[in-house]
Amino acid sequence: MDRKKIIIDEIKYWKKSRLLPEQYCNFLLSLYTEGQETGSTDERKEKSSLVSFLPIIIMAFGLSLFGLTFLVIYFTDFSPLLQIGLVLILSGVMFFVATQIKRFDSRFIHLYILLGALMFFLATIHGVSFIFPDQPGAIMGAVIFTCFGWLFVGKKYNLKYLIISGAIGIIISIYFLF
Numbered sequence: 001m002d003r004k005k006i007i008i009d010e011i012k013y014w015k016k017s018r019l020l021p022e023q024y025c026n027f028l029l030s031l032y033t034e035g036q037e038t039g040s041t042d043e044r045k046e047k048s049s050l051v052s053f054l055p056i057i058i059m060a061f062g063l064s065l066f067g068l069t070f071l072v073i074y075f076t077d078f079s080p081l082l083q084i085g086l087v088l089i090l091s092g093v094m095f096f097v098a099t100q101i102k103r104f105d106s107r108f109i110h111l112y113i114l115l116g117a118l119m120f121f122l123a124t125i126h127g128v129s130f131i132f133p134d135q136p137g138a139i140m141g142a143v144i145f146t147c148f149g150w151l152f153v154g155k156k157y158n159l160k161y162l163i164i165s166g167a168i169g170i171i172i173s174i175y176f177l178f
Contacts, residue, residue, distance in 0.1 A: 008032050058101065058108045065090050066115045073126055080130040084123050091119040114161065117153075121146050144173045 008029065015025035072078065072086045094116035098109050124142050132138035147169035154162030 004032060055108065059111065062094065062097070062108070062112050062115050065094055066119060069119045069122060073122060080126070084127045084130070087119055087123040087126070091116050091123060094119060110159070110161070113159065117150060117162065117165075140173055140177055144170055147173065 011025055011028045011032065014020045015022060015029075020028075069087050069090055072083050072090075076083065078086070094112050098112035098116060101108055101112060124146050125139060128138050128142040147166040150162045150166030150169070153159065154164075154166060
């Protein structure tokens with residue numbers, strides 16, 4: 001009986017840490033418990049309801065940080081350097097969350113990377129227009145530089161949407177430059 005309990009605990013650990021697919025773990029648990037799994041259904045329902053709301057919470061957090069970026073840049077009376085600094089910090093938070101969210105739900109990594117890249121782009125354009133006012137060439141250079149950065153990061157991490165957006169941004173910038 002002691003050996004059976006150890007096996008059941010090990011299967012539950014595999015299920016919890018997702019070492020095996022959930023269907024396999026459920027099958028093994030029902031096999032070893034002879035159809036009477038020891039987990040309570042209330043606990044499973046509570047976990048599943050929390051897990052079902054997790055994507056909504058993750059998306060709302062990312063979009064609220066992105067909205068906060070527009071709020072900081074366009075609707076505050078902060079100094080431009082403080083605005084740029086706050087947007088860069090928010091962009092850094094977005095990239096940090098993208099690296100940490102990989103453990104929970106890998107579908108939203110790309111949302112955070114994309115929003116972080118757009119926030120960095122906004123900070124760059126806002127910073128260049130503050131440092132070089134009324135010089136469209138400097139802004140165009142910043143756009144091309146940012147697009148080359150997107151191309152580099154996209155190639156390094158195999159992110160097709162960054163490669164495509166970087167290439168399109170460079171093509172459009174060069175078209176308007178000449």
